[in-house]
Amino acid sequence: MATEFDCLPLKGLKKNHLRQLLSYLEQAEEDEWYYGNREQFERRHAELKRWLEDAVQYAYQDGVRLPR
Secondary structure, three states, X not given: OOOOOOOOOOOOOOHHHHHHHHHHHHHHHHHOOOOOOHHXXXXXXXXXXXXXXXXXXXXXXXXXXXXX
């Protein structure tokens, strides 16, 4: 029986954690590194980058805070 993995808790993370993760993705682009199948990696990379960009943008809106 499988356990559904449907959310990631943000408890304890700060806004700068999200920005740091985004910077790792951007550095991978600059260095042009990847692993495994390049096409699949680049697709996942783009999806992660969009998700993190949206998360950072949302996190820095007025009145938004991450859980402690």
